[in-house]
Amino acid sequence: MTDAGHDRESVPEMPNRLGLDGIEFVEYATTRPQALGHVLEMMGFRPIARHRSREVTLYRQGDMNVVVNAHPDDARVSAVVDNKPVISAVAFRVRDALRAHSRCVELGAWSVPSHAQAMELHIPAIHGPGGCRFYLVDRWQEFSIYDIDFKPIPTVDPHPPAIEGMNYFGLVQYVNVGRSEDWIRYYENMFDFSVIPEEERFGILPKGKVLKSPCGQFMWQLIEPDPWMESHQAPESLERIGLGVPDVGAAVAALKARGIEFIETSALHPEDRGALTRKVLGSVSFELVHRSV
Structure with a gap:
């Protein structure tokens, strides 16, 4: 195959009209x-x-x-x-x-x-x-x-290292029942996000729709409540931060040693793909997601 033929068949890059970079x-x-x-x-x-x-x-x-x-x-x-x-x-x-x-x-x-x-x-x-x-x-x-x-702040290292290589994996947004498609169109049109295939999932909470940023550096997850909760809808909001780590087990162990508690039940517990911290202060939680280096 010639180089010209290879170029014709190459997959085009995602549009990134705002120049998003993380x-x-x-x-x-x-x-x-x-x-x-x-x-x-x-x-x-x-x-x-x-x-x-x-x-x-x-x-x-x-x-x-x-x-x-x-x-x-x-x-x-x-x-x-x-x-x-x-x-x-x-x-x-x-x-x-x-x-x-x-x-x-x-x-x-x-x-x-x-x-x-x-x-x-x-x-x-x-x-x-x-x-x-x-x-x-x-x-x-x-x-x-x-x-x-x-x-x-004096005497403080302005660049403290990340625990177990943690970095931003993305955010989770709660949306109201039937609103996922509206928000998908919003992120596609405004920021050039794209929906990832259903079979390409991350972490231990596969619910909802997941979009990828055009720069490929972070994800955006849209989660609707279960239909029976429709009459008790809370305001749409950004719910939690997702943190990418190369080794979920090592990150969980390091954070547990620092006093962080994780949800551990038969249905949801830390594993190779991810882990979820227990909410503190009534609303703050973090999700660890496996991300290859």
Whole structure:
């Protein structure tokens, strides 16, 4: 077979019109920042910087950033119910943030007004499910978004290593009954996500639909409640973070040693494919998923 013939038969790459290149950070809104910070530290994250003017702390391990937002003037913080932390934002790395934002708005996204103050960085964002936000970030390499707004915590390693090679595998979103197709179209049109085949599943919770980001770096899982729960629907929301690890057993053992508890029943227990931590603070859990290096 000639090279020309090989090129004709090659599978085209997925479209990636926004230039998505992974997740820059996940943000929690909470009225209990110390309690949530303790949970994150048990999971291996370390506080490395604090916002210069707001009650916001940056946690990190490996290449994962988690922002804990407890600023009382933030509407997402004041909307927290029963003091349970919520995933209030996800920041996507993109090639050009302003251009990506403009394209999203043209496609029908609702823009989030900027409340950046003097000497603060404006990060374009659109509204996501359940009142959360999707930020669009194009500064994460030599110059990052944290260089302006955050002040490093003295004596703290700004790049703490990840426990057992953990990294962002994706997020789980709860959707209402019959809404999966609507959200699939949203992620396909807005971000060029694609639905993976039913037989290609990950982790130990195969329910729902799983989409792959166009950059191939993370997944997005949509889960509907069982039909008999339709009359008791909760608001659509981002439910939990998925963490990819090369060895689930080793990661479970390391996290158990740090005090993290996992769900272990006959129907759901840690295994080679994945594991699920028990909820703490009423709403915070993490899912480990096997990911080959």
